[in-house]
Amino acid sequence: MRRQLSLNAFLHDTGHHEASWRHPASGAERIGDVEWYQEIAREAEAAKLDAVFLADGPAWWGGAHRPANQFEPITLLTAIAAVTSKIGLIATASTTFYEPYNLARLFASLDQISKGRAGWNIVTTFSEDAAFNFGLDGVPSTEERYLRAQEFVDVVGKLWDSWEDGAIAVDREAGTYVDTGRVHAIDHVGRFLKVRGPFSAPRPPQGRPVYIQAGSSNDGRAFAARNAEAIFTAHQTLEDAQAFYRDIKTKARAFGRDADQVKVLPGISPFVADTAAEAEELYRSFNELTVPAYGLQQLEKMAGVSLGHLGLDERVPLEVFGHAGNVLDNNRSRRQVVANIVERDRPTLRQLLHRLAGGRGHNVVHGTPEQVADTIQTWFESAAADGFNVMPPLYPHLLTAFTQKVVPILQERGLFRTEYAGSTLREHYGLARPVSQYAASQTTAALA
């Protein structure tokens, strides 16, 4: 069979365009209803998408001009799990602001409830607003956050492995429910964490949730190459995406990993319409709805540059970014994306804000179903992507346009499934189920 695309629906209240909630047809009043998300997920499942995905951080960043999200992702995905049966469920959660034992329990429970559909987007949360909600006076350094992240991932991996597969005996006659010889203390003592274990529950269906990573900083890439099974990334051009793809796969091989077990999934935010002109008009009409003050705020958060002194129709000076090649620091990988746009296209401030309004630096495309399918196929077949994180500008309408018009083209071309072959997220992504590190085949004696 032909190599297959992975396609996720990235959930985001009314849609990914920052002004989507102002659209007359938006669900601005409905995003507090769990049914809003359940319906979208069912639509994504009907189209055989791999997963739905939720971003997250433990703070409020919204302000006046943006929808307020009522839900915590693991619980929301659990509610979605209850009304779906195949689609994967990927939640973002922070290694900086969680206790590993608590987070391990939440993900294991989601994996169990969904019968093997959980994924964990592992983030270290670069945010002062979050730090202030957890007793800290500031964000730990990038190095420290990633050191803790690695230890955190090691610990939760040990916890999930601490019950070997087959530890459940259920022998009524003998009165033995658990084969305790297959349940192991983990006795972890590290720089950041000390956790004895064993885990509170048997091993989850997938062994562990699928590990996902979404940062593109140097530390983020190294962490991803070592740990992640899928990587969510943001690129504006095929060339940037190819360079990233090559870099990640090379780094993964350097860790001794099979590069095919590391899926690279850039974001794509598609405005799909029957003609190219209609699609462009659709895109333009959303940009008309933006609130410039909000766009400036977001630009400042995202790229660390303040452009409020410019007129909307003034050209953005390249100098504010320094030389574009130099601004990739560990905390601000998104700044590079913005600097690249400014260097390449020399936009006015209004044009730049519109450019970012659609996908916060992700690739916003507009076109006919064939054009969008062509872009996807080109990236997929040019070593730029193993699939995409689809970010509809307006839910559900522009998800529907994608699933009804673009997905069938991809299916006709043999690039995307017409039925689910498996029922776990690992199966959808073509990822192996890991063996417990405490299983007898790997260790010579029970550790506890």
Add this chain to the structure above:
Amino acid sequence: MRRQLSLNAFLHDTGHHEASWRHPASGAERIGDVEWYQEIAREAEAAKLDAVFLADGPAWWGGAHRPANQFEPITLLTAIAAVTSKIGLIATASTTFYEPYNLARLFASLDQISKGRAGWNIVTTFSEDAAFNFGLDGVPSTEERYLRAQEFVDVVGKLWDSWEDGAIAVDREAGTYVDTGRVHAIDHVGRFLKVRGPFSAPRPPQGRPVYIQAGSSNDGRAFAARNAEAIFTAHQTLEDAQAFYRDIKTKARAFGRDADQVKVLPGISPFVADTAAEAEELYRSFNELTVPAYGLQQLEKMAGVSLGHLGLDERVPLEVFGHAGNVLDNNRSRRQVVANIVERDRPTLRQLLHRLAGGRGHNVVHGTPEQVADTIQTWFESAAADGFNVMPPLYPHLLTAFTQKVVPILQERGLFRTEYAGSTLREHYGLARPVSQYAASQTTAALA
């Protein structure tokens, strides 16, 4: 209308009798399926019960002889929320081992997903096994745990209040989604916690989940009288229950609270059958299934006494508990329950183990539907209980016996609803929805 009973179904894998999983008809193989719990909850909802409840602690205490529970309670109740519409959903969570911002988000999300049905059983978790999973070398003292618990409850209350009701504007024309004047930083700095806020999401439907408390130690009672809206408690006799009820209501009044807004709900584990002889035989048959080694282990954990040196048919010496009146220390309130049984009934070791096997110190009753209904009515009308936490010895069979045979009698007597009047847990329990402490009617200016 006559004063109404509150009745919860306390969920517990195959049932509350410790040997229930060995029963030939048990769901021992099914307790890892979310559908197992969803079906039970739907049955409880069909009977118009107030809530389902899950106990919890972040460690594994099970051993070989007890079912292994696969689920974390907040996620499991979320999965139950998705297939029910009225019944309350009460999860246990620890103030000692959670970050308040994370826990506040999980409960707010459950309350939002369930449209106002969440309850929080607030525990401080006296457990070394748990402490070792969170980097500690031992359990903090009772005093310290309860000091943190009070601060924790204050902080999460502020977080849930930090968005006033009505902070969501959704003004498309103006581009204003949130009325930021109604969203407040909490700026909490205390002995244990430092949390700036505001909360990540609008105020949950109930304002905050219903607060429940289940410890009977002196610190536990004081905490409950100050904070709890419902109290889960364990009593073997009407007299003990009356004394507790009187004490809690008096203490609540001393905190300036309306004692009717503090529901006292003892546990009851009913073996119901058509005749008294059948019910007694049913009870006896479950006790036959117990594993004495497991019962001794549980007794040691629960009461801090080791009786493995006694023969099963030897009488338990009262001396091991010291004088019963003296053993109520803060960490071991359940020990009192055991000591009382030994003092009152002078059981053999086997009899004591059987007595505790049913409900871990809760009141185990056996009888006809009328007899069980009589017990409930007597306690309810003798200032011993405002309702009960029903603990079926075997799920679903002995829940079914209760809902099909006992509940209708209580309904005929006018003591229990035949339809839900409201749709939130606060409404079921007859509890007021709290006003945000940041609302204009209570403070003269926005704090942030």
